[in-house]
Amino acid sequence: MFANHSTKTQELLQRLGAFFDQHIYPNEGRHHAELDAYRRAGNPWQVLPLIDELKVVARAAGLWNMFLPHAYKGQGGISNLDYAPLCELMGRVSWSSEVFNCSAPDTGNMETLERYATDAQKQRWLEPLLDGQIRSGFLMTEPAVASSDATNIQCSIRREGDEYVINGRKWFSSGAGNPRCAIFIVMGKTDADAPRHAQQSMVLVPRDAKGVTVLRPLTVFGYDDAPHGHMEVVLDNVRVPVDNILLGEGRGFEIAQGRLGPGRIHHCMRSIGAAERALEMMVDRLQARVAFGKPLAEQSIWHERIAESRCMIDQARLLTLNAAHMMDTVGNKAAKAEIAMIKVVAPNMSCKVVDWAIQAHGAAGVSQDFWLAEAYAHQRTVRIVDGPDEVHRNAIAKIELAKRAATRR
Template sequence: MDFSHSATAADYLARVGDFISARIEPVEADYHRALRDSGDPWVVLPVIDELKDKARSQGLWNLFLPEREHGGAGLSNVEYAPLAELMGRSAIAPVVFNCNAPDTGNAEVLVRYGSQDQQRQWLEPLLRGEIRSAFCMTEPAVASSDATNMAATATVDGDQIVLNGRKWWSTGVGHPQCAFVIFMGLTDPEAHRYQQHSMVLVPMDAPGVRVERMLSVFGHQDEPFGHGEVSFTDVRLPLSAVIAGPGRGFEIAQGRLGPGRIHHCMRLIGLAERALELACTRASERVAFGKPLANLGGNRERIARARIAINQARLLVLHTAWLLDTQGLAGARSEVSQIKVAVPAMALDVIDMAIQLHGAAGLSEDFPLAAAYSGARSLRLADGPDEVHLNLVARQELAGYLPGKSS
């Protein structure tokens, strides 16, 4: 395998890097300050639209999407991975390049499973950056780490689908431009366990859809996107709102999560790189007991171990991306779960070290470290908790040793 950049990827890498350093980094601190001081953080500030317009005019748009016919950049997972890492250094870069989750995953679902009408209504404006979206799967009343526990229903009634239930941690529903959600619900409890559920496109203004509250993560609400608890009460939609037909929810979910986990993990590596840079700057400039912090208390070793851990994680993710590109999800299931466990843990360690070097200031909004820690910690739960992924890795590892016990 060869992880050197193709000519196309190298070009994008240079241009994205230049855009972030020249356009995004100089304004990001002021952006976050203005959002906090606005009195209503659930808004899109003009600077975001200005940056999006500039990025799109330079062709730095929908870079995550391999399908050129839908306006994607035509990049493989290995080619896109370093771009996701660059974007992960900034809280706003992903949305500036129209590469933010969960819109990326929802777009991939619509590209691969959506009908022409669904693509026309939802995918095209999403890829133009005119609307935002959310994904409604996790539920407050059941252990959602086992998706077969799902209690919300998507019941076929003639030529309609009727939705009932409550979802939470629905990332993106707080955004003022969130126009639709993808809702996953139980359709046929008598079917095979992986053919019981359906995914449905739900307009946010459909009767019966209500955002009950916005949830915080360690006190952060991730405005203006946020994580909401959403109720669905007798929401009636035409059967054409079901993606790919009833009973295909699990199939779609599995297809959605492979590339998405590459994106998450590479963004986290970018976040860890940013934290290490801040740690090195602080350790070099801050003096205590007559010495730079870098020369006190084993900090050199901590910094060295952080560098090693980041590099190890990056190679593991690139290997997984290569497997996805060459063998598909079937050939990369264990590796996808491995990175989902390894990378958030690595990022948390690096960010925590950086916080420690910053002292109490690292806990404040004066530095991006507290928000970075909150985001990294949430990814030990999002898209499946560590325990689920560790079980999958172990199951595949033991398959050849325990005949008949591989499932």
């Protein structure tokens, strides 16, 4: 069913692959050098010149906003199924997606604004995001509660006249470290007495609003992910107009479900790309190194790991493509089981393949000289972001139990 990509995707994939060969892979060293120079100077939270240069080239090549499923004023207009192999390719180099204006959390935020924002909100925030003028953050997770259950969110959004007053502490607010981050989508509680799934709302908060304080970057296995960052943010009596509410009070949980579906599948697509590259690196290393009198590639244990990696990657890819197809044909809500399954399968698979690639590289695999240590840190994190494995397994189990219960009625 998914053996052949559409003509549109084949053409885009060919062009994107050529762009990677010409502009992304050759510049991985420069990217590291620019970031390292900023870090040694004491401020890594700066836009890298390389990224700005490549954005111009990518846009001129028509490789821009490829993620957006519903076209907005000529921008985007691609199915999840068509986008999957493109996003997978971007997963091979962690910073590459920003070059094409296809990086998280902006993609999820732009889809949210396209689906749920008013015309005025779209003009104010969506259009400059699509144009690459600004970036955004998504503030949902909180340090004081188990945020895997979105109904636990305690950030207060209280109406006073024509304004909302927001108080709370968020963390792992991805994207908030970027100096061009101009807008936050904040999830908080507007009515603690409402039914459980109607207590939450989402509101648009300008990054420079009075009372917004970015306290610190949080590291992931020691990586600060600058200049993107995962920040801890305090909202202290932040005031925004009531017009900044998304969709309406009590609709936050609903929006979260709509936003996280595409976000989850994009993570999985990138995870597959990371695993594919890790397998290539594993094979190259095993063929280049000799131990105990013969190439590592001839050791039987590595035959098993190479074969198992190929099987796992292709299985995860097919499951992801099936979920993308379901999202396109029956909608995100009807595809919730398929989305949950890939969110469990893809990052776990990628963790395993990257781990084996690290093992094949020996001590070098955990060093800064290879991409693998960074890749493992990121892939391990994907098992938590947008809902941990346990939440998705629980959802899958409930769906299966309900299906069997229905057959006994």
